[in-house]
Amino acid sequence: MTATKPSRMNIYLLAGVATSNSIFTECKIKLEKLFQSDGIDPAIHVIFPYGDASRNLVRQVLEVRSDLSNRLTAGRIGGQHALAKIKETFSGERMLLIGHSGGGAAAYQAAKMLHEQEKVEDFRIVQVGSPRTPIDPKLQSHVSYFHSIDSLGKLNDPISRIGTWGGWSRDRYTMPRWNRMKYAPGYVEGIPMVGGHADYFRHTEDYADQEAVCNLDKTVDRVRGWLKGWV
Template sequence: MTAIKPSPISIYLLAGVATSNSIFNECKIKLEKLFQSDGIESAIHVVFPYGDASRSVVRQVLEVKSDLSNRMRAGRIGGQIALRKIKQTLTCDRMLLIGHSGGGAAAYQAAKMLHENGEINDFRIVQVGSPRNPIDPLLQDRVSYFHSVNSLGKLNDPISRIGTWGGWSRDRYAMPRWNSLKYAPGYVEGIPTVGGHADYFRHTKPYTDQEAVCNLDKTIDRVRVWLKGWV
């Protein structure tokens, strides 16, 4: 029997606030090799929903804030910009969005709008070191969240503490209680990286551990494991 060729994937790497233009250079190369080794055709695009490091940081932060809410009146500025960029280049029926920091919030908002408009159905979202924005329960299984942890497994990325996944639920006695994970992504995992919030995609010393494994390899490995079965 002839093996079924995997469907191609459009991949988008979304940057956060005050990000250098080179942040995803090595990540893009590794992803291209990864999908190529699995026999999957991929087209990888880099998106700056809030602009690059040359823009006002204050303005960028305010724009990220608009993407942390699911209220209809929220501006979702980064999400709207990402949506326009994606629609210009999306040519596949499958889409993978990987967003760092505020880019993770913009990635979710853009994908949610595309889905609601009936423009994409088969997609996955990866948030890396992102603020916490509430995820629609219908989309939770399509979203993963990775954050940095220290040697004790404790969260040590302050940006990952911003925002909330919480909401009110009722217990078996119909009493309201606060559920801190009600609107959390379907998969959440800590990564023992070296450095801080800006370093998930670093691939050279000093961003390597005692076994010479760099942050980028750790991040990509976790993403690959989560995507297993979809790609």
């Protein structure tokens, strides 16, 4: 009997501003094991759309701002850089992009441009602790968003408060009203984290809860849950 060949998937991990080169080291290991157990051959790539921690912080922040808008005049600098890097390795397989902080904005912009260029059809985008980037309604079902919450379930990551998903909505019989979720990702979930904005992918005991579950496991498990049915 011939064994079934594992399906191929390109996975791109996109970092935010002022990020160390080791941010995704343990995440890559965990993702490889999980996807392989699901019969998938993952090719995992790390991208720094705005440069790493050695680059000027102010320039990086300004570039993130260019990725938070869907206006045609927006520069989408991080998205453009991520797109160029993705094209170096992507050859039409299924594609998963996971972006932390500003990397989540760059991930969306890069995937949107690939989709508009008809280079990719089967893809998913995960934004983790990212600024709020307006999502095209046609792509909302392709995008998920995870953010840190406190013990009361309230958002406690200040970066997740930046930007907006809002827009005006109306029908034939009512006055326009502001809908704060009009351009939100299709799935939004809070995760109780130990630490702050930079700690979603921490895996040591210092970043584990009372049940010894670390931040990395929480983040990846939530992502895997959302991907169930697609993977």
